[in-house]
Amino acid sequence: MSLPPNVITNDDLKKNGLETTNEWIVQRTGIRERRVTDAETASSDLAIAASLQALEDAGIDAKDLDLVLCATATGDYVWPATACIIQQAIGATKAGAFDLSAACSGFCYGVSTATGFIQSGMMDKILVVGVDTLTKHLDWKDRSTCILFGDGAGAAVLSACAPNEGVLSSVLGADGSGLKSVWLPAGGTRTPINAETFTDSASEHDTHLQMNGREVYEFAVKIVPQTILEALDKACLRPSDIDLLVMHQANIRILHSAAERFGIALDRLVVNVDRYGNTSAASIPIALREAADSGKLHKGDIVVTMGFGAGLTWGANVIRWTRDYGI
Ligand code: ACO
Numbered sequence: 001m002s003l004p005p006n007v008i009t010n011d012d013l014k015k016n017g018l019e020t021t022n023e024w025i026v027q028r029t030g031i032r033e034r035r036v037t038d039a040e041t042a043s044s045d046l047a048i049a050a051s052l053q054a055l056e057d058a059g060i061d062a063k064d065l066d067l068v069l070c071a072t073a074t075g076d077y078v079w080p081a082t083a084c085i086i087q088q089a090i091g092a093t094k095a096g097a098f099d100l101s102a103a104c105s106g107f108c109y110g111v112s113t114a115t116g117f118i119q120s121g122m123m124d125k126i127l128v129v130g131v132d133t134l135t136k137h138l139d140w141k142d143r144s145t146c147i148l149f150g151d152g153a154g155a156a157v158l159s160a161c162a163p164n165e166g167v168l169s170s171v172l173g174a175d176g177s178g179l180k181s182v183w184l185p186a187g188g189t190r191t192p193i194n195a196e197t198f199t200d201s202a203s204e205h206d207t208h209l210q211m212n213g214r215e216v217y218e219f220a221v222k223i224v225p226q227t228i229l230e231a232l233d234k235a236c237l238r239p240s241d242i243d244l245l246v247m248h249q250a251n252i253r254i255l256h257s258a259a260e261r262f263g264i265a266l267d268r269l270v271v272n273v274d275r276y277g278n279t280s281a282a283s284i285p286i287a288l289r290e291a292a293d294s295g296k297l298h299k300g301d302i303v304v305t306m307g308f309g310a311g312l313t314w315g316a317n318v319i320r321w322t323r324d325y326g327i
Pocket of ligand 1: 019020021024025028029103104143144147182212213214215217220250251278280309
């Protein structure tokens with residue numbers, strides 16, 4: 001995992017003139033602080049740092065990778081893919097590279113995609129990176145969105161394993177009718193950014209992330225349990241089999257409601273939203289890294305990852321963990 005060093009607390013936001021309070025943000029979201037990149041740092045910088053750690057941790061040489069798959073909604077450029085920047089920087093000379101755009105569901109989509117390539121026999125070793133620097137696209141005067149997001153990256157190396165180990169099942173879903181529930185309208189081919197298109201404040205508004213928080217919240221509390229149950233069912237498992245629940249970190253209330261729904265004790269729910277806010281595609285791999293470091297993740301554990309976000313998209317993977325951290 002990789003996080004920028006710059007910490008912005010809720011009180012810092014208030015001190016900068018935002019009409020909010022630490023109490024409101026903590027009570028409604030669970031967020032206390034977030035990490036924010038400086039002007040010189042782009043998504044690939046965080047992604048490369050996380051990728052190098054993942055390769056070292058896995059004991060795999062970058063030259064042996066077949067694919068670099070980067071899940072991001074905030075690539076360095078509109079194109080080419082940020083995965084190509086990572087591929088070159090880490091020296092993955094034999095790997096293909098592409099980006100995958102599924103916002104906060106990106107890491108789940110990436111793991112499912114990599115699993116398909118590996119299980120088909122087409123590829124052997126794949127680096128999946130989840131990275132986002134959404135703070136670059138925030139309107140820091142909009143209290144309904146700017147309090148929520150932070151920057152970060154997480155990466156994992158996936159490779160072939162024995163049957164009934166590793167990724168046991170995957171569920172992916174989308175509902176494009178929710179396109180405008182959370183989106184960034186400008187910068188694509190529908191509304192390119194150039195001197196002619198951006199002349200007034202309404203247009204400038206479109207260059208920032210926009211969200212209907214209530215809509216996304218209601219979608220999340222419905223889709224989270226539904227998707228987890230579907231993924232467990234596909235793996236012939238039950239909620240009581242879950243050793244660790246690693247969900248996208250958007251709001252502590254969404255995390256707690258899922259844990260309560262499935263009778264998961266809070267020590268089996270990984271939480272980092274308090275320290276990092278919503279890091280989009282990075283939140284799940286960061287949570288996995290922290291779970292491993294704190295001795296919560298063991299070989300043989302049934303780990304359920306679940307993400308949801310812009311698109312609208314959602315995804316889950318049920319994983320029998322194959323790695324032993326000796327903690
Ligand atoms: N500080 C103080 N007051 C605030 C703030 C703030 N930062 N933000 C909003 N308010 C006010 C509103 O103006 C409103 O006031 P009003 O009643 O006078 O109109 C009141 O608080 C309640 O606002 P709501 O939006 O109804 O608050 P809610 O309880 O729904 O919480 C929140 C908002 C935290 C955004 C919640 O809806 C949420 O977490 N939604 C999910 C967001 C999410 O998960 N996004 C993930 C996808 S993102 C991606 O894919 C990139």
